[in-house]
Amino acid sequence: MHSKGLAPLAAATAVTITAALAMVFFYAPNDADQGFVQKIFYIHVPMAIVALCGFVAGGVFAIQHLRSGDSSWDLRSYVAIHLSIILGVGVLATGSIWARASWGHWWVWDEPVLVSFLIVFLLYCVYYPLRFSIEDPGRQARYSSVFAIAAGAFVPLNFTAVRMAESFTHPRVLSQTGGDLPGDMRLTFLVSLLGVALLFVTLWKLELTAKHASMQLKRLRNERLRNRARVAA
Amino acid sequence: MIAAARTILGKDLRIELRTKESVPAMVLFSITVYVLFHFGLDRDSLDGALAAGVLWVTLLLAAVIGVSRLFAAERDQGGIDGLLLSPVDRTALFVAKAAALFVFLTVAEVVAVPAFGLLLLGPGLGGAFPELLAVLALGNLGVAAVGALVAALAAETRAHELIVPLLLLPLLVPVLIACAQATEPLMRQDAVAEDLGRWLGLLSLYDVVFVLLSVAVFDFLLED
Amino acid sequence: MAAIELERLERRYGERVALGGVSVRVEEGQTLAVLGGNGAGKTTLLRVLAGLLRPHGGTARVLGAALPDERWKLPAQVGYVGHEPLLYRELTGRENLRYHADLHGVPHARVDTVLAEVDIADRADEPVRDLSKGLVQRLAIARAILHDPALLLLDEPRANLDPAAAELVEPIIGRASGRTRVLVSHDVEGALAESDVSLGLRSGRPAPVDAELYR
Numbered sequence: 001m002h003s004k005g006l007a008p009l010a011a012a013t014a015v016t017i018t019a020a021l022a023m024v025f026f027y028a029p030n031d032a033d034q035g036f037v038q039k040i041f042y043i044h045v046p047m048a049i050v051a052l053c054g055f056v057a058g059g060v061f062a063i064q065h066l067r068s069g070d071s072s073w074d075l076r077s078y079v080a081i082h083l084s085i086i087l088g089v090g091v092l093a094t095g096s097i098w099a100r101a102s103w104g105h106w107w108v109w110d111e112p113v114l115v116s117f118l119i120v121f122l123l124y125c126v127y128y129p130l131r132f133s134i135e136d137p138g139r140q141a142r143y144s145s146v147f148a149i150a151a152g153a154f155v156p157l158n159f160t161a162v163r164m165a166e167s168f169t170h171p172r173v174l175s176q177t178g179g180d181l182p183g184d185m186r187l188t189f190l191v192s193l194l195g196v197a198l199l200f201v202t203l204w205k206l207e208l209t210a211k212h213a214s215m216q217l218k219r220l221r222n223e224r225l226r227n228r229a230r231v232a233a
Numbered sequence: 234m235i236a237a238a239r240t241i242l243g244k245d246l247r248i249e250l251r252t253k254e255s256v257p258a259m260v261l262f263s264i265t266v267y268v269l270f271h272f273g274l275d276r277d278s279l280d281g282a283l284a285a286g287v288l289w290v291t292l293l294l295a296a297v298i299g300v301s302r303l304f305a306a307e308r309d310q311g312g313i314d315g316l317l318l319s320p321v322d323r324t325a326l327f328v329a330k331a332a333a334l335f336v337f338l339t340v341a342e343v344v345a346v347p348a349f350g351l352l353l354l355g356p357g358l359g360g361a362f363p364e365l366l367a368v369l370a371l372g373n374l375g376v377a378a379v380g381a382l383v384a385a386l387a388a389e390t391r392a393h394e395l396i397v398p399l400l401l402l403p404l405l406v407p408v409l410i411a412c413a414q415a416t417e418p419l420m421r422q423d424a425v426a427e428d429l430g431r432w433l434g435l436l437s438l439y440d441v442v443f444v445l446l447s448v449a450v451f452d453f454l455l456e457d
Numbered sequence: 458m459a460a461i462e463l464e465r466l467e468r469r470y471g472e473r474v475a476l477g478g479v480s481v482r483v484e485e486g487q488t489l490a491v492l493g494g495n496g497a498g499k500t501t502l503l504r505v506l507a508g509l510l511r512p513h514g515g516t517a518r519v520l521g522a523a524l525p526d527e528r529w530k531l532p533a534q535v536g537y538v539g540h541e542p543l544l545y546r547e548l549t550g551r552e553n554l555r556y557h558a559d560l561h562g563v564p565h566a567r568v569d570t571v572l573a574e575v576d577i578a579d580r581a582d583e584p585v586r587d588l589s590k591g592l593v594q595r596l597a598i599a600r601a602i603l604h605d606p607a608l609l610l611l612d613e614p615r616a617n618l619d620p621a622a623a624e625l626v627e628p629i630i631g632r633a634s635g636r637t638r639v640l641v642s643h644d645v646e647g648a649l650a651e652s653d654v655s656l657g658l659r660s661g662r663p664a665p666v667d668a669e670l671y672r
Contacts (some may be wrong), residue, residue: 066453123403126396133390137471139457143386146450147400150382153446154404157439161407164435165414222472240559244545251547251584306545315543317509319560320532456528457510 054084059152062145241329278355467514536601
């Protein structure tokens, strides 16, 4: 069911990412202040944006799950959140490298997006222990959805609060994504963003397909065991 | 709905009065943490941002204790079946539990905040007291709403003592930010509120979002 | 209209079948005995009937309420005596019952009546944690009938009761009470003797009530 369109999607992803990489290294100019290292921005920011969207999408799927009671929504929610957490590790890692390379510290508190991302990441990491400490499968799905919704609502609130609190002593490259970026940088950024987004969707579909297949397999296996037991009895 | 909420709240308050487990623990914990900060920071008195930070971090950590114990009586009696078998609106249950937590926090703060003033606060609390109360009230409301939600989420999981702090504290970061920032100018020598409206606004937004959200999803936490 | 009508009721626990294809009809005032070994699904069935668990398949009507959509109607009409007494241990028996009375909109005078009926009035003002299991069970029964429910769901109701106490609660939860009852008991002969309908369960599915049931 989910594998529809997977092949063309994967192809599109491969193409876009290749294009993005090419642009980052050969097209986009070196930043005047930060030099070559600034190019991490092209992977760090798109990953952050896609991860945050993934978390919010997880919340939206969770709402659908609670409204419909259909567990396939829960699976979509789980995979979205799960992939976003993994992406989140990448965001924090690249953010740290960028901070170190640009400002000499492995972590800076002045970047509100990075800081609020850390908080969101810490919150979502609890998704796994929460989920897997509930044994009843129906309840596990429901409670995970409640978490996904609360955490999804939390993301914008948290970002607002952190932004209000941080003092901005360093130039924020993100403010430049609003439109201050020169044309060639902006284009590279957009292509990278598209690439990461496509990658996310491809992986999401891929994982859903794989999980579906393994659930089918388990179901067939259980059927066989039951039939065998019935014959033996 | 209100009557049912009041009945459940009454029951929880009565049990707390009898067992005296949550509130004294929160107070004791707070004072202990003040002592820890004294030694950890090697300071006799704090003011401004440092004071606000120490106070609010301590109060939030103490809140974890209150949240952990919110459904303790139900767990003790074998689960929340008793609540589910009552003809009670799930919203009433949320309101009752959030109100109980609010009361516990408030009572604990009646001791913990003056204790802070005595032990660690340089300038003293007198300065901008009404403003401080406003911040405490709105902050407690947010903690109560989110705390009740987290308590219910963790109530029937195996690892609930671990889940509660890990879930609650990140969710309360906006509350911490708003309360600490609002309190900072109140804890200086010449205590005068600055930007209070902005931080109270953030707190109000947070409170509204989480009260509405918790009421909406609470049903799903209790049904099976 | 039957008090309980179940048609191919299903309840799953993930992939495992907790209840599968359970059909039974119980008229008002009748007693249904649910029998089976450990893990057969007896308690699960009781919990579905109480509105605590929602059915995953089939149809179910309890006291006119269609499950799962009208589950909210059940608590007011159902009295549940389960494995847990569902009493707050730090409160006294009287306080526990008054709390439940308030939730059900029942006057406090009834609490005193019921406490007398189960003969626990003299110890009603001690915290539940100080009472013996037998007394706690009596209180649990009192709690279950406080709101005069039309349906009683009884999971080993006479556990921990000495013969005198069992006799005492007989008119309250026994056949003579006139209420529709669903009884789960390990005393097969006793249960069958006091029931009108019986249902055997084995791994969640209906099975004939015979020696095989407990294998």
